[in-house]
Amino acid sequence: MNFDRLFTALTGHKPFPWQKRLYDKFCNGDIPAVCDIPTGLGKTSVIAIWLLAHAGKKPGVQMPRRLVYIVNRRTIVDQSSDVAINLCNRLKGAIQDISSPLHEAAVALKELCAIANNNGDLLSVSTLRGELADNLLWRFDPMRAAIMIGTVDMIGSKLLFSGYGDTRRTRPLNAGLVGCDTLIVHDEAHLTPAFSLLLRSIEDHQN
Numbered sequence: 001m002n003f004d005r006l007f008t009a010l011t012g013h014k015p016f017p018w019q020k021r022l023y024d025k026f027c028n029g030d031i032p033a034v035c036d037i038p039t040g041l042g043k044t045s046v047i048a049i050w051l052l053a054h055a056g057k058k059p060g061v062q063m064p065r066r067l068v069y070i071v072n073r074r075t076i077v078d079q080s081s082d083v084a085i086n087l088c089n090r091l092k093g094a095i096q097d098i099s100s101p102l103h104e105a106a107v108a109l110k111e112l113c114a115i116a117n118n119n120g121d122l123l124s125v126s127t128l129r130g131e132l133a134d135n136l137l138w139r140f141d142p143m144r145a146a147i148m149i150g151t152v153d154m155i156g157s158k159l160l161f162s163g164y165g166d167t168r169r170t171r172p173l174n175a176g177l178v179g180c181d182t183l184i185v186h187d188e189a190h191l192t193p194a195f196s197l198l199l200r201s202i203e204d205h206q207n
Contacts, residue, residue, distance in 0.1 A: 003023050003024075027057045050063070054145065069187065070186050078127070085125050091105060095120070114143035123146060125147045128158075156195055160175070
């Protein structure tokens with residue numbers, strides 16, 4: 001697959017070299033523990049790279065079914081959510097267009113879905129932050145690829161079986177969906193080292 005062509009079709013701009021390298025790693029099942037990228041070089045594009053890697057991955061490679069993108073500022077949460085929704089819409093438009101460079105990626109995402117979506121969406125996009133109701137799309141079809149964008153407190157509380165607004169019955173379900181088969185991207189991790197420590201602890205426990 002021509003990554004430059006795919007990335008441009010999905011995002012509207014050409015990729016940086018680091019984005020190409022990250023895509024190659026994803027496709028080979030090599031998800032790095034750290035991406036040391038300066039501000040302004042398109043860190044949010046990790047979402048697009050993860051989406052494309054579902055179609056470009058090598059045989060036998062398992063891509064995480066969910067991506068959780070965590071930032072500690074509500075404004076950035078909203079901006080990242082808009083990016084994810086735009087990516088979703090572009091892929092949705094490519095599913096019926098076999099001439100689109102994104103058609104193969106769209107088909108790969110559709111094949112993950114267990115439940116038909118009336119809107120024709122190929123993945124779920126949810127925003128978790130204070131003062132904004134969670135649309136819960138990430139829970140309706142656990143097989144569907146899902147993007148969750150939220151703040152440290154909203155995502156962290158779910159990992160700790162104490163999500164805001166969660167009932168005793170849904171807490172283990174939500175912790176399982178957030179903590180398993182999920183790529184967690186902790187943006188600007190140096191600002192919230194305690195949360196990074198929590199993620200490392202969960203990773204060590206799973207290993």
